[in-house]
Amino acid sequence: MKLHFKLFPVFLSFAIILISFFQCSLSVHAKDHYEFGSQESIFGGKTWNDLTTADKIGYSTFYALSQMKVLYNGDFSSFLNNRSDFANFRDSIEKDDGKYISVDENGITFTEDLTSYMKQALIEYAEETNGFRLYPTIDYDLVPASEFKNGYDYKTFRNLVSESGCIIFNTNYFNYGGSMFYGRPFHDIAEDSVSLVLSHAYSAYVMVEAAFYGTNTWTLYRTMIKQFDTRYTDSDGYSAYNTYTSWNEGTVLSYSNVYFGLLDIRGAYPTGSVVGYTFFSTDGRKMKVFKSLNALKNYTAGNRSVYFGSGFYNDPGEIKVSFDDLEKYLDGKYNQFFDDLKDLIGDDEDSLTEEDLEKLVDKILDKMDDTGGGSGTGGDNSGILSEILSTLSGYFDSVLAYLDSILTSVQGLIFVETVKPDDEHMDLSDMINDVWKDPQNGSQAVADSLSASFSDIGSALMAKFPFCIPNDLYSFFSVLTNIPESRAAPMSLEDDGIQAYAEVSAAPRFELPLMIETFGIEEIIVIDMSDFTPLSKNARTFLSLIFAVSLMKFTVVIVGLINDAWGGIA
Amino acid sequence: MIQLIKWVLLTIIGLLPDSPFTSVIDGLSVDGFTLEILNWFLPLDITAVMFVAWVQCMVLYLVFVIVKEIGVKLILKKITGLIGVVGSFLSGG
Numbered sequence: 234m235k236l237h238f239k240l241f242p243v244f245l246s247f248a249i250i251l252i253s254f255f256q257c258s259l260s261v262h263a264k265d266h267y268e269f270g271s272q273e274s275i276f277g278g279k280t281w282n283d284l285t286t287a288d289k290i291g292y293s294t295f296y297a298l299s300q301m302k303v304l305y306n307g308d309f310s311s312f313l314n315n316r317s318d319f320a321n322f323r324d325s326i327e328k329d330d331g332k333y334i335s336v337d338e339n340g341i342t343f344t345e346d347l348t349s350y351m352k353q354a355l356i357e358y359a360e361e362t363n364g365f366r367l368y369p370t371i372d373y374d375l376v377p378a379s380e381f382k383n384g385y386d387y388k389t390f391r392n393l394v395s396e397s398g399c400i401i402f403n404t405n406y407f408n409y410g411g412s413m414f415y416g417r418p419f420h421d422i423a424e425d426s427v428s429l430v431l432s433h434a435y436s437a438y439v440m441v442e443a444a445f446y447g448t449n450t451w452t453l454y455r456t457m458i459k460q461f462d463t464r465y466t467d468s469d470g471y472s473a474y475n476t477y478t479s480w481n482e483g484t485v486l487s488y489s490n491v492y493f494g495l496l497d498i499r500g501a502y503p504t505g506s507v508v509g510y511t512f513f514s515t516d517g518r519k520m521k522v523f524k525s526l527n528a529l530k531n532y533t534a535g536n537r538s539v540y541f542g543s544g545f546y547n548d549p550g551e552i553k554v555s556f557d558d559l560e561k562y563l564d565g566k567y568n569q570f571f572d573d574l575k576d577l578i579g580d581d582e583d584s585l586t587e588e589d590l591e592k593l594v595d596k597i598l599d600k601m602d603d604t605g606g607g608s609g610t611g612g613d614n615s616g617i618l619s620e621i622l623s624t625l626s627g628y629f630d631s632v633l634a635y636l637d638s639i640l641t642s643v644q645g646l647i648f649v650e651t652v653k654p655d656d657e658h659m660d661l662s663d664m665i666n667d668v669w670k671d672p673q674n675g676s677q678a679v680a681d682s683l684s685a686s687f688s689d690i691g692s693a694l695m696a697k698f699p700f701c702i703p704n705d706l707y708s709f710f711s712v713l714t715n716i717p718e719s720r721a722a723p724m725s726l727e728d729d730g731i732q733a734y735a736e737v738s739a740a741p742r743f744e745l746p747l748m749i750e751t752f753g754i755e756e757i758i759v760i761d762m763s764d765f766t767p768l769s770k771n772a773r774t775f776l777s778l779i780f781a782v783s784l785m786k787f788t789v790v791i792v793g794l795i796n797d798a799w800g801g802i803a
Numbered sequence: 804m805i806q807l808i809k810w811v812l813l814t815i816i817g818l819l820p821d822s823p824f825t826s827v828i829d830g831l832s833v834d835g836f837t838l839e840i841l842n843w844f845l846p847l848d849i850t851a852v853m854f855v856a857w858v859q860c861m862v863l864y865l866v867f868v869i870v871k872e873i874g875v876k877l878i879l880k881k882i883t884g885l886i887g888v889v890g891s892f893l894s895g896g
Contacts, residue, residue: 248841248844248845689809689813690809690812690813690816693813693816693817694816696821696822696825697816697819697820697821697822698819698820698821698822698823700819701821701822701824701825702824703858703861703862704822705822705824705825705828706854706858707855707858708824708825708828709824709828709831710847710850710851710854710855711851712828712831712832712833740843741839741840741843762843768844769843769844772844772845772846773844773845773846773849774846776845776846776850777846777849777850777853780846780849780850780853780854781853784853784854784857788857788861791861792864795861795864795865795868796868799865799868799869799872
């Protein structure tokens with residue numbers, strides 16, 4: 234027995250080493266001599282030409298969309314596969330005809346056809362999953378004064394856009410001179426935020442028909458159209474001119490339940506041949522136009538799959554990348570950024586404007602460009618996310634600071650009495666009294682109270698040497714028994730930290746890949762330990778018995794030591 | 804009174820050094836796959852539960868011995884001493 238106990242740690246150490254050896258995968262790769270046409274081996278040990286068509290499409294999508302400033306979730310690839318023209322796209326890449334991708338000694342070029350294809354697919358994906366399309370409004374600084382008939386019209390236009398931040402203007406009357414027509418959806422909304430919901434059609438460049446709905450109440454809000462007559466006839470019958478400075482100075486022309494207007498996805502001026510009621514703003518902000526009321530409701534529930542950076546609406550053109558840079562991106566954990574972004578945004582998506590979200594996406598992707606994906610950091614994106622987190626924290630801190638200032642101002646008006654809670658533990662006199670009155674229940678109450686009172690002392694003792702030693706031993710064994718719950722059914726759950734397993738169901742299985750490309754060897758050696766299951770059961774049972782007997786024997790020694798140390802102090 | 808005793812005990816305990824093992828154990832980790840395989844053959848999980856239960860028993864026994872020695876023996880000694888004093892007083896000594 235004594236011999237077994239001494240040899241146990243030695244045996245355990247050898248077992249760990251042996252198992253660690255089996256766990257290591259063994260792969261053998263023959264070093265090839267690469268020439269042009271079979272580029273550096275960066276794609277999981279393969280060259281670009283050796284990749285499957287699916288992998289080529291995957292890498293292309295991955296890199297091209299990262300350069301087009303957009304973050305999306307993993308369902309996009311399924312969406313891409315289901316597009317009606319995907320077969321042609323795939324066939325072209327499979328034939329290497331150069332329409333979408335061309336490869337030379339400098340790297341890979343993703344052609345304009347590919348970026349356009351990806352962009353259109355992503356816009357459709359966003360519409361389907363996000364439920365809305367972003368329409369940029371037209372920055373009023375882009376509209377030259379020469380568009381207007383006179384300075385009164387131009388100044389009125391500038392004043393009304395500045396006052397509202399974003400306003401609808403009928404562009405038919407740019408050069409009309411005399412009357413101008415503006416619309417505002419928010420005229421009678423006090424406590425609701427508003428989103429546009431499409432009523433008629435979606436297109437990149439069409440007249441859209443949309444209505445304003447409140448996102449809190451789902452109320453349909455009317456749009457008010459006002460007329461501003463910059464030229465009028467005075468009392469003497471002469472023409473006179475006027476410059477308006479405020480929305481309130483206009484004359485109500487009409488109300489409309491449905492807004493008919495123009496939203497140009499390019500967000501640029503001039504808007505082209507199509508004119509009409511158009512959104513103008515002081516900053517070219519983007520507006521979400523939801524495809525349906527249900528899409529708006531889903532969006533408010535936080536189901537969003539695509540986030541655009543500010544550069545997405547620019548023309549991407551063709552994209553070139555060297556093999557080295559592409560490799561860095563492939564190591565850069567790009568796929569994780571979407572989930573990380575969602576985690577960072579959390580439940581505060583409604584608090585962030587589309588511009589805030591664009592900045593976050595830009596910051597992630599710009600950092601990725603700066604660091605070359607993950608070079609030097611092994612693809613660790615924690616630094617980037619920390620910065621983004623600090624940006625978000627700054628935003629919410631400012632909100633909290635505002636709320637705090639309100640509370641501070643209110644603080645002097647309200648007197649809050651601090652009530653000290655009753656001490657839940659009994660004092661000594663209470664204990665004696667309770668035991669005296671009701672020995673049975675009173676003693677139990679006293680025991681409970683004492684236990685609660687001295688639980689802090691027990692916790693403190695467990696952290697102090699030498700009383701910590703049992704707890705440290707317990708913690709050490711906890712490290713060694715941290716097995717997933719799915720591994721087997723627990724036998725005992727009485728202990729807080731350790732689960733005992735009646736039987737370990739699945740036998741270990743090792744797979745050792747053996748690959749030698751030069752000789753065309755590609756095998757996997759499988760070592761299945763299921764044949765040794767009876768040995769496992771027996772070993773676990775008998776080793777448990779040996780351990781139990783050892784503990785019993787050790788108990789005698791410990792009890793003797795305790796009696797020697799404490800047995801005669803009185 | 805209870806609070807006072809608690810405060811005194813916590814102050815005394817505070818003088819003791821912190822556990823030198825806690826930080827080391829916190830930094831330990833073993834790969835889950837390795838542990839699964841290890842536990843397939845060696846009953847580390849069962850022995851850990853047994854060991855913890857055994858340690859708890861030993862601690863309880865230690866407390867029992869201390870209470871017995873300090874509480875019971877000391878009180879009995881005082882009572883027997885008091886009986887001796889009373890006895891000698893009654894006997895006229």
